[in-house]
Amino acid sequence: MSNPAGTDERPPSEPEGAEPEEQQPSRWHGVLREITSSSAMVAVLSVLLAIAFGSILIAVTDEEVRSTAGYIFAAPGDFFNALWDAIWGAYTALFRGSIYNTRAETFEQAIRPLTETAKFAAPLIAAGLGVGLAFRAGMFNIGGRGQMLMAGAASGWVAYQFDLPGFVHLTFAIAVGMAAGALWAGIAGLLKARTGAHEVIVTIMLNYVAYYLVFFALSKQSLLQAPGSFNPKSLPAKDSAIMPKLLGDQFNLHLGFLLALVAVAFTWWLLERSSLGFRIRAVGINPPAAKASGINVGRTYTVVMLIAGALVGLAGANQVLGTVTSGVTVDLDAGIGFDAITVALLGRSRPLGILAAGLLFGAFKAGGFAMQASENIPVDIVLVVQSLIVLFIAAPPLIRAIFRLPAQEAK
């Protein structure tokens, strides 16, 4: 359980200096190899397989399909028509809801789904980075939900409590949110470093503790609850603390998406170009070896969780200050804390992979709601497809067996 997502990591014993000296051509070569390697192939096939399974589920539960299946031998055409309608309808609705609305009258309306995808992707990317970064240090951060809740509550409090000029207020609110997320995740890192408490258990438990803490604060007038209200909800964020819309008011896309991109760049730099990133990867690959070469493993765990929590906290701030600005509630995480795990796994814990995975799952989310609205297919199908993708990707031998691909290396 030490290094869940780093299975395709190079073994540390492989000497870096053994490569030929000129690195110039190897970079693009490496990228090419990465794309065409069967690992990418496995990813694509996993997505296809998961979608195929989703189709079966849609077809089996479709009224029309089931009623025509009753007389399939009398009129097979009816059955296959119904089958095609159900599946084609579902996936075209998914496409229309997530990428390009072919039924729209104006270009703005047609392109709108794409901006919705980006809007949904932003918190998934930020939180996915938080989970993925922890993976790289060999830690499993299941605490996304709790970290988002604490961050969202803190950001939301700053957003309604203070009167500051626009830009300062927004920056302050985001910073406080990220700090809250960092502290909450830092508890797990510190406990692991100090006592060896397993971070999986601690982060799961902290999710619930955060939930009840925020719930408690939201039902106390003296704490976060809006004055005179009986609902567990805070005051809405002040305008000065709301993330500006990126493409004008007709689109919901807000600054959070840009911040998520900045977070991707930062995490990439951190992991690939900084000495802290080197220590993180070293600890993730082999803690005893890292310790033997003078890295303070415990401190690295704590620092990684602090940064990871800040990244997840950005997702929480994104929700409260950008997506739902009407006030803090206990549902502010909207399942993103758990989705982030699948995003990080699908993205193989690499910043760019997480960006791509976040966009894909953002598209699923945006499209899923459209599918529910137009085709009456419950949005929960998206959960099924997402989790299947991750399961398949995590087991390349299974995919190779199903599609009869040659094994990558002899076992």
Added chain:
Amino acid sequence: MSTTTAASVPLDETPLAGVTTVIDKKAPVLFGALTIGLLLLVLLAGESGDTTFRLATGTDFFEIPEITVPSIATTWLMVAICALCTAWSVRLYLARRRTPMWLVVVFALMWMIGFLTWAATGATIPVVGLLAGSLALAVPLVFGALGGVLGERAGVVNIAIDGQLLAGAFAAALVGSIVGSTWAGVGASMVAGMLVALLLGLFAINYFVDQVIVGVVLNVLVIGLTSFMFTQVLAPNAADLNHPPRFEKIPIPVLGDIPLIGPIFFRQTAIVYVLYITVALVTWALYRTKWGLRVRSVGEHPKAADTVGIKVNATRWRTILLAGAIAGMGGAFYTLVSVPQFNREMTGGAGYIALAAVIFGQWDPIRATLAALLFGFASNLQGVLSVIGSPVPSQFMLMLPYVVTIFAVAGLVGKSRAPASVGIPYRKG
């Protein structure tokens, strides 16, 4: 620099091991903190009035009269007793001796009486209802925790307990409604739990996928599947497909009439009696049979087990399937006893509490059962206290199991040591 005592050294350099040293200091420190907490409650928020404990239900052999006590005086008395226990524990610690279990039990009991007396000032606490309700709330947790203990003892981490409970609840509602029989529902719930375990085993044992990842993802998968099926199939045909029969309470003739104990333990539904048998069977099988020895050996040292001819992965497979059936049965409690219909995400993360009980119970069936009962008590106490209008915020009571578990894994309350090879797939050769 190396003169720090071994007992309190923060394990800076070995954060990987789940092993923490036994520190006898914990008991006195914890006692002291709890006593001071109770003292502060009565000092700062004590109100004069009476508290009544109702101990009888009416059909007992003989009736225990209600006990009414003055709140403040009683709480002070309990604070004094707790302080004595703490002093005793400190004395034992100074003499380098462990705090005995009976002292912990006495302390916990006295502290709880003091706390209840304070919290329910001016009201009546239905003690029997409180405890019987706790048992009912704990039933799925105990089933889940037993499943978790079995799996982890065989070396397979089972985060998917929640998924097994949810799948069990779904299957019990569906099959129970179609067949019209509660026992068919229970059977279906066991099959559903086994199906989740099948996926867990396929990925974790056969394909060496990280077990925690599989567990987390399986939970999401089961939530997605059951919610999808609920909206698509169950909800539109609720009368036919989501209307299972319900287990009735069966009082056991003589045992059920014993005052206090009878109404709590022996006037329950059949599934609770099955639970008693399951706890006993699992404990006996794990510690007293050849099968149990093998299960524990593949969880502790699979290589050694393999060397003496035990088929490691086959043993793990059989164990997690059995564990899945047990955890799935816990799910049936939701739809065949608590609420006679399925709802989306109706377990509400109970599987994670069950997981907490596994760890807090130190991977032992009996202790995990007790931990699950404790968590059930905390959540039922919250319900009872909010009904009688107590000053304790309900959220803090609900938070309790999780906080306790964090303390437990951090080694502040008791020691927690997982089976040595838990979470590590076994590759032969």
